[in-house]
Amino acid sequence: MNKQTVKRFWLLSAVLILVCNIINAQEREHDFNFDWKFNLVKDTKLPTNVPLKDADWRAIRLPHDWSVEASFSKELEGATGYLPGGIGIYQKHFKTPINVSNQKAFVLFDGVYNNATFWLNGKLLGENPYGYSPTYFDLTNKLKKDGSENILTVHVDHSRYADGRWYTGSGIYRNVTLITTDNLHIPIWGTYVTTPEITSEKATVKLETKVVNEGKRRTKFSVVTKIYDENNVLVANQENSSKLSSRKETAITQNLEVNNPKLWDIDSPNMYKAITEIVSNGKVIDSYTTPFGIRTIKHIKDQGFFLNGKSTFVKGVCIHHDGGLVGAAVPKGVWRRRIQALKDAGVNAIRTSHNPFSQEFYDLCDEMGVLVQSEIFDEFDNPKDKRWNMQEREPDYITTGYTEHFQKWAESDLKRSILRDRNHPSIFEWSIGNEIEWTYEHYRYVSGLWDPGAKSYWNRIPNISADEMKKRYQELPDRKYKLAETAKRLAGWVKELDLTRPVTANLIIPVASLASGYADALDIVGFSYQINQYDWSKKYYPNMHFTGNENAGTWEEWNSIIEDPMIYSMYMWTGIDYLGEAHNKWPQKGWDGDILDFAGFKKEGWDHFKSIWVNKPHISLGTYPVKDSLMVDELSGKVKIKSAKFLKWNNSRAQKNWNYKKGETIIVEVPSNLPKAELLLNGKSLGWRTLSGSPDRILRWAVPFQEGTLSARAGFDGAEMEVTLTTTTEPVRIKLTTDKTVLTADGYDVAHVIAQLVDKDGLNVTTEDVKLTFDVDGDVKVLGVDNGSKESLQDYQTNQVVTSQGRALLLIQSLKGKSDAVIVKATAPKLKSNLVMIEAQ
Incomplete structure (x- = not known):
């Protein structure tokens, strides 16, 4: 064998070893x-x-x-x-x-x-x-x-x-994974990445890797870590040698330097991955991939929140874990569509109300640039009444929840969740609990807000001092469980595993929680709605950092962030309609949110929030009958609002249509961030409104209905923006659209097919509804249908649906290994439909 042949042989051997190592790395996790x-x-x-x-x-x-x-x-x-x-x-x-x-x-x-x-x-x-x-x-x-x-x-x-x-x-x-390893391996959730030092020139990446030896002999090995950027370019590597006795575990700490780091933030969510290999006797016997981001977070009292050194307002929403027609088994593509729609409205943060979400959800937030406040529990020591929440009633059999397991399982559940999720750059706060105060007997009366003669606890400034509250708390009868002690344990368990993020909680009676010592367990004291108590709390507790963890969605709440440097966050309740919390509300099946409905369709609140939260010119148009108004006091061509103080941006129930009875008084809303706008009906001006004259930044007119075209227009920097609504006629066809024309045949990928009724002029008909049938020809799974309405009680897992606002959603999913052309059409009496073709490959 000549030298060239030998050289080729060793080169081929090296390639084969590399391929085997790659295969070995891929085989650790199995679907x-x-x-x-x-x-x-x-x-x-x-x-x-x-x-x-x-x-x-x-x-x-x-x-x-x-x-x-x-x-x-x-x-x-x-x-x-x-x-x-x-x-x-x-x-x-x-x-x-x-x-x-x-x-x-x-x-x-x-x-x-x-x-x-x-x-x-x-x-x-x-x-x-x-x-x-x-x-x-x-x-x-x-x-x-x-x-x-x-x-x-x-x-x-x-x-x-x-x-x-x-x-x-x-x-x-949620997903199930089979994990196979050598006896010498990195355990599940066995790596922990932090970035203690970051400059524009370099970043220190500290990686702690646990290694377990389940074999019968002491073993020598090396831990080899390579860091790759999002383009799979190697940017850092390090090797450490060690040895481990049988049935023992060790932790190897590596400090790697990444030059010219690309930071993770909400606008540029740059991701890295650390591939950590266990090498023994020249063979890679385990390979563990850890996605992570390089970024800094800092919470400063009286200054707010800083992401990568930049002051950042947290424009957040609370959401629950269901995805409408798919229930709690939410495909990744459904979350992607919803998160993108929220981001388009200016949302940059999500609070996982009120429990850990799926691994896939956090992966998407990493990828898409969304901050996450990850919440752990809705109940601690004592049960919540699942029907009424505030009533401190004992549950019956069907409502008995997690409280019966809390004492035994809380530490384990919390720690497993933190271990799984602590490498996600999107997570910037841990919340240990939500509105727990309701469940501790007599706790609320500490505040004085329930004293005889008090009108309401809601957003009221206490009329007693902090010392009086502490005295009242100390005089409470002895109790088996004390909230302050439980919170201290929970926060301590979080900090055992992660010191890089603050611990918070959502306090529904914050002034009582300050007095009881509950708030002492928290790094950030999160208020649930009670924004009028900020100043009182700062006066009596000047060393604590306060902000909003749950909010109604009012201009005043957002204004509190603008005016007070300490208050950096607003988590509006709620960003997406969700199933449940509808006791005695039949036929309403769930909670009516602000931005997206059950099917992920945009509501009028989407435009309202975009006009506030996106720093680009925006104008939109919505209407509703005056009889549906929750806020109009008198009408004289102008709209006088009873109170804008706590006005929710979605309370108008505005719709995008201009179809009413002749002469009926209609409230016209124009959410906009432009200084002023003009409303026109059939080309005739109905006057101008200004932001300075609109206390909640929504421009309003009262207009007697007349068929034709309603327009709102505004000028900005020499350019003019205009939006219109036109009276529609009866629907003549069904227009089908889809967010995907190609599906990956992996059994997971989904396509959203939307049916919209249109009239002879191609205008969307939103005031008439029909029962339609989706016909799907091809090898895909029909996950179900929905129309987005909170009062729709139709079965989800079917291909027939009655539209709401003239629209409906069909959700289909690929089948594993089935490559095919899928044809979707819709049928309804007297209506024609176009065809949508989706390739599965």
């Missing part, structure tokens, strides 16, 4: 969502003969939410959206994926709602009562060694179906 069996049962007792015979069970693919598959029923509880719970059992058959003598296998569940028990081959793995926390189990010692199939069984008891104050969903509603 475990496909090929499950599912069955609903009535018996709440755990099965004793696991695994169960499942030949006639339903075949499903995860994530799966069985509650949203059902019909709405008035006989059920509105707190969770008039949908049922129940008891479900899942099973998955699979071959042993490892050599159990020198490898490990784990199964990771990102979320199972709830009271879940897990077995492998009939042997108990464990349980996880909290439906929102991720959990994993070591399968290794229970795997079959004879080549026969293993059976993983999951029992989910959601018979207490109203155990939340909003729609929870039921089942294995």
